[in-house]
Amino acid sequence: MTELWLPDVDATDALGARLALTRPAQAVVHLHGDLGAGKSTIARALLRALGVQGAIRSPTYTLVERYPLAEGGEAWHLDLYRIADPGELEFLGLDGAEVRLWLVEWPERGVGALPAPDLTIELSMRGPGRIARLHPGSSAGEAWAGRATPGHEVAGHS
Numbered sequence: 001m002t003e004l005w006l007p008d009v010d011a012t013d014a015l016g017a018r019l020a021l022t023r024p025a026q027a028v029v030h031l032h033g034d035l036g037a038g039k040s041t042i043a044r045a046l047l048r049a050l051g052v053q054g055a056i057r058s059p060t061y062t063l064v065e066r067y068p069l070a071e072g073g074e075a076w077h078l079d080l081y082r083i084a085d086p087g088e089l090e091f092l093g094l095d096g097a098e099v100r101l102w103l104v105e106w107p108e109r110g111v112g113a114l115p116a117p118d119l120t121i122e123l124s125m126r127g128p129g130r131i132a133r134l135h136p137g138s139s140a141g142e143a144w145a146g147r148a149t150p151g152h153e154v155a156g157h158s
Ligand SMILES: Nc1ncnc2c1ncn2[C@@H]1O[C@H](COP(=O)(O)OP(=O)(O)OP(=O)(O)O)[C@@H](O)[C@H]1O
Pocket: 006, 007, 008, 009, 010, 011, 012, 033, 034, 035, 036, 037, 038, 039, 040, 041, 042, 079, 081, 105, 128, 129, 130
């Protein structure tokens, strides 16, 4: 687990951009945290750094927003806050085969209907800023967290 102090929104944006630059070819990210913790901020920074131009809409009502990537494939940004049951996700008939990057807000509401995370990012408020905890869920995710946060890696896992 790697813990980072994000004193302001610029620090959250910078973390998103570093994660984009260092990402593996295929990755699933679960974003945990209370309302307003900064999940969408990180997702938007990642998508911007991947070259997405124009509006990055919140998927709160659509559940998923899809973005084609220059390299091919797509990045998907999901926000499952409003789903009542993970079955609603299967109802959308989402085929994730071409998805290079999953960014999932409120993944706890889609349990059983989502791919397992390579990286779980847990955001919490502290004073005027945020704490980000990176929990790798795979060896690819562990290497990614190390690349994205050089010098921050903490011994031991959780
Ligand atoms: N490190 C930070 N320090 C202070 N404020 C921050 C930081 N990172 C993000 N913010 C601010 O916190 C708010 C977070 O909003 P955001 O929409 O990203 O939250 P969210 O976790 O996606 O919430 P929701 O569950 O409602 O989707 C924004 O106003 C953003 O500017």
